[in-house]
Amino acid sequence: MNLRWLRRLFIAIPFFWMLLFFLVPFAFVLKISLSDAARARPPFTPQLGLEDGWSGLIDRLRQFDLESYVWISGDSLYVTSILNSLKIASVSTLLCLVFGYFVAYGMVRAPRRWRTPMLLALILPFWTSFLIRIYAWIGILKNEGFLNNLLLGLGVIDEPLIIMNTTTAVYIGIVYSYSTLMIFPLYASLERMDGTLLEAAEDLGCSRLSAFWQITFPLSLPGILAGCFLVFIPAMGEFVIPDILGGTQTVMIGKTMWIEFFSNRDWPVASALAILLLLILIGPILLFQRHHERHLGKI
Amino acid sequence: MHGKTSWINATSLTLGFAFFYLPLLILVVFSFNDGRLVTVWTGFSLRWYAEVLQNDEMLEAAWNTVRIAALSSTMAVILGSFAAITLVRMGRFWGRTLFAGMIFAPLVMPVVITGLSLLLLFVALDIQRGFWTIVIAHTTFNLALSAVVIASRLVSFDRSLEEAAYDLGASSFATFTQVTLPIISPAVVSAWLLSFTYSMDDLVIAAFTAGPGSTTLPMKLYSSVRLGVSPEINALSTILISVVALGICIAAYVDFRRDKNT
Numbered sequence: 001m002n003l004r005w006l007r008r009l010f011i012a013i014p015f016f017w018m019l020l021f022f023l024v025p026f027a028f029v030l031k032i033s034l035s036d037a038a039r040a041r042p043p044f045t046p047q048l049g050l051e052d053g054w055s056g057l058i059d060r061l062r063q064f065d066l067e068s069y070v071w072i073s074g075d076s077l078y079v080t081s082i083l084n085s086l087k088i089a090s091v092s093t094l095l096c097l098v099f100g101y102f103v104a105y106g107m108v109r110a111p112r113r114w115r116t117p118m119l120l121a122l123i124l125p126f127w128t129s130f131l132i133r134i135y136a137w138i139g140i141l142k143n144e145g146f147l148n149n150l151l152l153g154l155g156v157i158d159e160p161l162i163i164m165n166t167t168t169a170v171y172i173g174i175v176y177s178y179s180t181l182m183i184f185p186l187y188a189s190l191e192r193m194d195g196t197l198l199e200a201a202e203d204l205g206c207s208r209l210s211a212f213w214q215i216t217f218p219l220s221l222p223g224i225l226a227g228c229f230l231v232f233i234p235a236m237g238e239f240v241i242p243d244i245l246g247g248t249q250t251v252m253i254g255k256t257m258w259i260e261f262f263s264n265r266d267w268p269v270a271s272a273l274a275i276l277l278l279l280i281l282i283g284p285i286l287l288f289q290r291h292h293e294r295h296l297g298k299i
Numbered sequence: 300m301h302g303k304t305s306w307i308n309a310t311s312l313t314l315g316f317a318f319f320y321l322p323l324l325i326l327v328v329f330s331f332n333d334g335r336l337v338t339v340w341t342g343f344s345l346r347w348y349a350e351v352l353q354n355d356e357m358l359e360a361a362w363n364t365v366r367i368a369a370l371s372s373t374m375a376v377i378l379g380s381f382a383a384i385t386l387v388r389m390g391r392f393w394g395r396t397l398f399a400g401m402i403f404a405p406l407v408m409p410v411v412i413t414g415l416s417l418l419l420l421f422v423a424l425d426i427q428r429g430f431w432t433i434v435i436a437h438t439t440f441n442l443a444l445s446a447v448v449i450a451s452r453l454v455s456f457d458r459s460l461e462e463a464a465y466d467l468g469a470s471s472f473a474t475f476t477q478v479t480l481p482i483i484s485p486a487v488v489s490a491w492l493l494s495f496t497y498s499m500d501d502l503v504i505a506a507f508t509a510g511p512g513s514t515t516l517p518m519k520l521y522s523s524v525r526l527g528v529s530p531e532i533n534a535l536s537t538i539l540i541s542v543v544a545l546g547i548c549i550a551a552y553v554d555f556r557r558d559k560n561t
Contacts (some may be wrong), residue, residue, distance in 0.1 A: 108307070130500055278412055285407055
């Protein structure tokens, strides 16, 4: 008897917590995205809801429109931010993959006693505050910053490189803060690999490079896929990096949403942008969950 | 897989770790700089540390953040353990797929979405925003994080230990407290630490769910970073980096001691 109740309680408490504070809020985002902007507190008038009873709802349904969405599709700023986010997230995922593969491969190939210290050394910057890591790059990248001083001092360049407040700075920021998320799954899948496969390939006359492409690379695909999801999905909605390093000219959907919400106080448009971002990401999130369950056991 | 370290592997490791550490190193070095500029060295000084420690607003924000982090990670590991046991040990039940999805999705969901949706929930329910709404928001994210960390420990341990306890006549409660809990306790500790770190670090969710008088350290840091570089931020960052480094060293040492003893 008590086992059954314990079981129900165990399931019910976290279940309802997540239902109330994770899933249900999306219904409100959807509702507000369909509301009209207004000068009020909170700044919108709902088009759906029973505040004025059923007759009020029916009245409002007659005038129902997709104002925020029409507004978004008609304004090039929003379309550009969505396309730009897709581009920046894809390119930086690729950059993280290339950089992360070199590091993960190097770690697996290093002497065994180095591995734990190296893993710890990876964790330290990763656990350091995200804002601090991004902030550290301002001093390096700005016009009179560390990098420019160094290159000017060495005589490599004659005038300072303009990197700060450009998309390049955003790429550097994303690779710097997200590539650890690529290295961990890559390392895990390379570490599990059976080394005798490579020895067999070598014995059979396979060159090192073709052994890499025919054995190591395919066997690390689960890690590659997991790493790409882990970088791409949050990079799509990134706000801090384009805001601090990207300047005004780098528009990304997360940043546009933040500005609509906090500066323009246009809650319906911000909500509509959130819904669009969610629609773009729901596919990758579900695929990632399935991938995770298949390769890393049930959660 | 292991083998010789070729020059290409050595190069990628050196460059890789230099990339990770140089920015932080420069940041730390210039926190000890005497001048206002954070790119030109003028002499050693601890004055910026003194300024940070006298900045009452900063200290209040830091204290707020620590309390929020401690509360939300404690609630999260309790609820997260329930969720992990549910997912790994309870078999099928109605809504299991939905539940697994709700545990998994927050971990990868862009925080702007999570933050906005929670804010709209609080507005709709007419809840005054402030300290407790940030705690709820962070508990939600950290619950998911803890559940995944604890679940991976539960998956990898031998279920027959629990079955043996049952066979020897232990009640389900005794089995839970005397077998299951000790086994998952290292994962519970690391889940708490991860949650605490996350909560100390989060800007976006906190910014959406905060109200007047509940500013957190990342929010304070963000508004000063937007104004540009300053040696005061460098000093504060160095303090925070040292705390994380110390935490990791202690965790690694405890782990090392345990490995040696068993």
